[in-house]
Each structure stands twice: as structure tokens, then as C-alpha cells.
Amino acid sequence: xxxxxxxxxxxxxxxxxxxxxxxxxxxxxxxxxxxxxxxxxxxxxxxxxxxxxxxxxxxxxxxxxxxxxxxxxxxxxxxxxxxxxxxxxxxxxxxxxxxxxxxxxxxxxxxxxxxxxxxxxxxxxxxxxxxxxxxxxxxxxxxxxxxxxxxxxxxxxxxxxxxxxxx
Numbered sequence: 001x002x003x004x005x006x007x008x009x010x011x012x013x014x015x016x017x018x019x020x021x022x023x024x025x026x027x028x029x030x031x032x033x034x035x036x037x038x039x040x041x042x043x044x045x046x047x048x049x050x051x052x053x054x055x056x057x058x059x060x061x062x063x064x065x066x067x068x069x070x071x072x073x074x075x076x077x078x079x080x081x082x083x084x085x086x087x088x089x090x091x092x093x094x095x096x097x098x099x100x101x102x103x104x105x106x107x108x109x110x111x112x113x114x115x116x117x118x119x120x121x122x123x124x125x126x127x128x129x130x131x132x133x134x135x136x137x138x139x140x141x142x143x144x145x146x147x148x149x150x151x152x153x154x155x156x157x158x159x160x161x162x163x164x165x166x167x
Contacts, residue, residue, distance in 0.1 A: 001109050003041060003042045004042050004046060008047065008048045008049075009050050010047065010063060012028075012059040013053050019053055032070055043072065043109070044075060045070055045073075045074040047077065048079065049076075049120070050082055051081075054081065055081065077103075078118055080126060087102070097118075099132045101136070113144050115137065117137065119133075
């Protein structure tokens, strides 16, 4: 499997703002500098949400500005704090499925495929896993078959107890 870097929960806020007394921009800048200095041989970086704390467009623009300094390509996955529409505006090349969810597969090398799942549900502080996402996951896993896979979900999906009882 290829060497990769995983960064999570950057919780970006618009420039000039602090989050709990800290500046996420400064913190990610230090992280990116360290990655470029010590791990520039990584094939890619993957960032799992929460990318922005409240999903503001300015926060995503600042995040992109910092991430574009990485010495390797990067892949993104939203979390429950993110705003999918604002994310898509700033990162139009990000990977989306046919339903508009930020979910995709990523070849990791040596027959391992990462399955990246979007559990973002606007207005909810927890992750959600609906029938459309489930259908995409089933089709994706069927396509992968017996090859190795790793699944990446940003937020734990809240169980739907009504459906769970019916199965």
C-alpha cells in the first residue's frame, strides 16, 4: 500500500477568526510545512471532515489556500459541520457521486481500495446514512469484489432504529 497522510477535523473558520482561542489556519500551515518537510514522499493526503467549522465559503477558500501548498495531491471528505454546496463551489474538482454526495473510491495500491463515505446531513449534528448512500456503497463494494478495501466515514451515522427493528 502506498504511503499517505491523513489529516482530520481542521474546522476552518473565516480568516481573522479564532476557534476556541486557536487559529485553524496557523495550525494547518504548521501541519502542511511538517508534511512537506518530513513526508513529501507520500503519494497523497486525505482530509476527512469537519473541514470547516460552520461551512462558510471564506473558510473553504482559506482551507484551499493552505492545502494547495501540499507537496502531494489531496483528497477531501466532508463531515457533519461542513456545507456541501459551499464545499463544492470552492473545490469543484472534488469527487461526488451521482446523487451529489462527496463519496468515492481511492486506489491505495497493492489491491487496497479506500471507500470514502459522505454522512453529512444539513442541519444535523450527527452523520446520516440514507438509502441512496447505502445503494452507492453496495454497488461500490460489489464492484470491488474480493479486492481489499478500507472504508472511511467521517462521522458516525446515527442508527435508524425503526429500520433496524424491521430487519
